[in-house]
Amino acid sequence: MPYGWALPFVLLPLQPAWFAGVVAFLGALVLLFRKEQLGFARPFLLFALLGIASQLLVPEGIQGVPPLPNAGQSPQTTNLIPPHGLYDLHGWNHPDGPGPRAVRLADGFFRVTRVHPATGRPFTEILSDRTYPLKVGEIYTQSFYFRHDGDAIAFDFLFTTKRGQFGVPAKVERLPGGLKRAHASYQAQPGDEALRAIDIYNLRGNWxxxxxGYAQLEVGPAPSPYTPGKAGPGRWERVGWWLGTALLGLLVMAGAGFVLRRSGGLWAAWGVLLGLLIHLGVGLAQAYPNMAQRIAGLSENPNLYGAGAVMSVLLVGLLSRGWPGLLALVAGSGVVALSDSRAAWLGLLGGVVLWVARSGFRWGHLLLILGGALALYFWLPSSLERLATVFNPDYFSNRSRLEIWGVAWRAFLERPLTGIGIGGFQTYYLEHAPPNAIEPTATHVHNLFLSLLAEAGLLGLLGFLGLWGAVVWRMG
Structure with missing residues (x-):
């Protein structure tokens, strides 16, 4: 039953991680019991060695905060708040809602005004929106260093959990150099689950x-000397990530090859197509009755929904000729239209070219494609309007991408051989984003090659290109 072996391919458009888990397990069995030759072992080994080398050469602590004067270090303390944990600090009051973000100063502090700069109304609360998990029964202490103008200042800490809000008067310690340190403690109760920190309210005084700055959330009844929180993955975590990625990729290739040889390309193509049709149905169910919103299907976000559909269309086109490729192109167009992803629209053009190249050009094909494009135009005209913004340099999304790419390029230039370390871009961006950035935070680079250059340098990029160059060569 060759079609039975094609069933794992149904998972590929729906949940790529599930597909990877299934075929990686099969790949492990193949390596253990069948002793089949692995054609991609050397490219994956090169990928792993170059990536691991890049992470071993990245210095620890490449991101962080300036050293705090008049404070020691406590290696026994685990600070749950990372160095970038105050970048979203802001004031709040009921009439205005959240105020603008605090202004970061050169010495690692963040300045918050007493009143809203636009309305002049005083803030009733100053907080960061970040939350941290709690364990029932543990005593947690949140603390920070601060300075201010005026003669008097007082406030309370607000321990906001899923169970409610609990105020605790702040204890303030005076330090040399005009600094002060405030802290308060709270014991986690059943139902709390998570804590929002830093959070203060009941603001008093003439400041x-x-x-x-230098916020700390730790387990214990009193604050310990400030220790920077974890900025990102450590060296050996990064090495493990790269090694695990290489091993998982090798097992996926082995398992997928094993299944593909038994199902044949045509049945595998029908399996991917079936998964794509199911995902299209999920998206249509989410869209009804409101067709204005962008749809994510079973993916994490609309962009992944659209990009995954494009990859499925291309895969079906490579595995088969004729009707499966055409149906995949039609279904993929529907998914891309629902996702409203500009990159996916552009990528879909590659699916059209591949299908025409594999199936041979016919005028009927051209009419079908033009008819589909016309139907999409009348079905979701906003999608094509959004696609046109790709060429608009003033569109906010384009400008934000340029800002993010500029920061990523700066990270690469600082350490061109190794990059700043896998998983380190979020913190780096917070520290190097331009003033008044369109996106105050960026968790990733929005560009695969720039991301590799920024976080793994030339070594990581060479490993990646070597691996996929071998894949393309083998497919040819």
Whole structure:
């Protein structure tokens, strides 16, 4: 039953991680019991060695905060708040809602004004929106260093959990150099689950601004000397990530090849197509009755929904000729239209070219494609309007991407051989984003090659290109 071996391919458009898990397990069995030759072992080994080398050469602590004067270090302390944990610090009051983000100062502090700069109304609360998990029964202490103008200042800490809000008066310690340190403690109760920190309210005194920095959330009844929180994955975590990625990829290739040889390309193509049709149905169910919103299907976000469909269309086109490729192109167009992803629209052009090249050009094909494009135009005209913004340099999304890419390029230029370390871009961007950035935070680069250059340098990029160059060569 060759079609039975094609069933794992149904998972590929729906949940790529599930597909990878299934075929990687089969790949492990193949390596253990069948002793089949692995054609991609050397490219994956090169990928792993170059990637691991890049991570071993990245210095620890490449991101962080300036050293805090008049404070020691406590290696026994685990600070749950990372160095970038105050970048979203802001004031709040009920009429205005959240105020603008605090202004980061050169010495690692963040300045928050007493009143909203636009309305002049005083803030009733100053907080970061980040949350941290709690364990029932543990005593947690949140603390920070601060300075201010005026003669008097007082406030309470607000321990906001899923169970409610609990105020605790702040204890303030005076330090040399005009610094102060405030702290308060709270014991986690059943149902709390997570804590929002830093969070203060009941603001009192004659001050007009407060500089807050070096925040700490730790387990214990009193604050210990400040220790920077974890900025990102450590060296050996990064090495493990790269090694695990290489091993998982090798097992996926082995398992997928094993299944593909038994199902044949045509049945595998029908399996991918079936998964794509199911995903299209999920998207249509999410879209009804409101067709204005962008749809994510079973993916994490609309962009992944659209990009995954494009990859499925291309895969079906490579595995088969004729009707499967045409149906995949039609179904993929529907998914891309629902996702409203500009990159997916552009990638879909590659699916059209591949299908025409594999099936041979016919005028009926051209009419079918033009008819589909016309139907999409009347079905979701906003999608084509959004696609046109790709060429608009003033579109906010394009400008934000350029800002993010500029920061990524700066990271690469600082360490061109190794990059700043896998998983380190979020912190790096927070520290190097331009003033008044369109996106105050960026968790990733929005460009695969720039991401590799920024986080793994030339070594990581060479490993990646070597691996996929071998894949393309083998497919040819």
């Amino acid at each position: 007009t601004y407060m500089d807050i």
